[in-house]
Amino acid sequence: MSHLILENISKTFRGTEVLTDVKLQVGIGEFICLLGPSGSGKSTILRLIGGFEQPDVGYILLDGEQIQDQPPNKRNIGFVFQDYALFPHMTVEENIAFGLKCKKIDKQQMQERIRFVLNLVGLTGLEKRYAKQLSGGQQQRVTIARVVALHPSVLLLDEPLSNLDAKLRRQIRLELRALQKKLGTTTIMVTHDQEEAMTMGDRIAVLQNGVIQQFGTPLELYNHPVNLFVAGFLGDPPINLLECKGEVRQEKTGVSVSNVFFNVELSAGSRIGEWKEKSCILGIRPEDIEIKSPGEGSLDAVVEIVEHMGSSALIYTRTASGNQICALSPTKRIPEPGQTLGLLFQYEKCLLFDAETTKTMKDVVMTAALTAEATV
């Protein structure tokens, strides 16, 4: 049974619909990331679950019970915001004790819980420090400890790492994930950082304009995006997107990119006539392009920019027909700007999108990359 269910939730602010028919089913102990650009409705979903907003339409069920009309303090849901919001005039210990006192937890149990959560977040020994005497990372750990001490049934995290520098972010992200696994608390985290979502979430819900575009595991979303938006939002460096048209050459169906004909098998029932001239977009990720010598790849392209990233380099190239294509190169043999390369597409990794609907074309399979000469 799902622990938390959002059923057909819609929400309007001042006449503008900011969430449309949102559905989510979250299992017990799952770590869910809500990922999307600014204004896509991520925080509103969190506030609805926390009880700080009410849906116009739809239900929220926790352990099978409808909670959408309950006030926040009746929901047993913990909320961590991006600003640490600790009481500055209280010590670490007092900050954690505050919520426990409100819940009328007895003194001995309170001491035990404080000891337990401080150990959990690695802050044992700092009980008597004031919030302002702590680093940003330590303050955020106290915020998390304070919420975890209340034994929430669901933990909501709204961009909890966004005020931390890149290195600390990475460290706290690992700690937070390990902590969540240890406690087994169902957790929903808002982020606009795709790397954070990919590394932390058991499943990710990708939002655009208040609509969940896709809900699945990080690899499902990365390898099988349902549309151009999801394909483009996940992946750094981003996926290459190349405009092309459906073609038929010597009774073979396919698309051509920079004069290379990629053979595409249509599903049974698809009509060849409809395929001809169909506007498509071919998507290929930089790591799915192998760098070869000129003439040895699917197509040739000239290196324009090389971006060194330490363990690898990004090679931005341009084909004779003007397409920019980025490939990931291992550091052993990094090409130079001006050099011509052969780019070998792993055709089985190519995705085809319908340019009109922007949806992934699921009824087609790319079976080969043939040079133009082979088919003309």
Ligand SMILES: Nc1ncnc2c1ncn2[C@@H]1O[C@H](COP(=O)(O)OP(=O)(O)OP(=O)(O)O)[C@@H](O)[C@H]1O
């Ligand atoms: N209380 C409110 N009154 C009016 N409009 C609101 C209110 N809360 C949110 N909105 C609007 O709803 C939309 C979604 O906002 P929300 O904060 O959920 O997005 P978000 O994806 O979390 O964005 P961000 O990443 O910038 O925090 C935005 O257009 C926002 O301006």
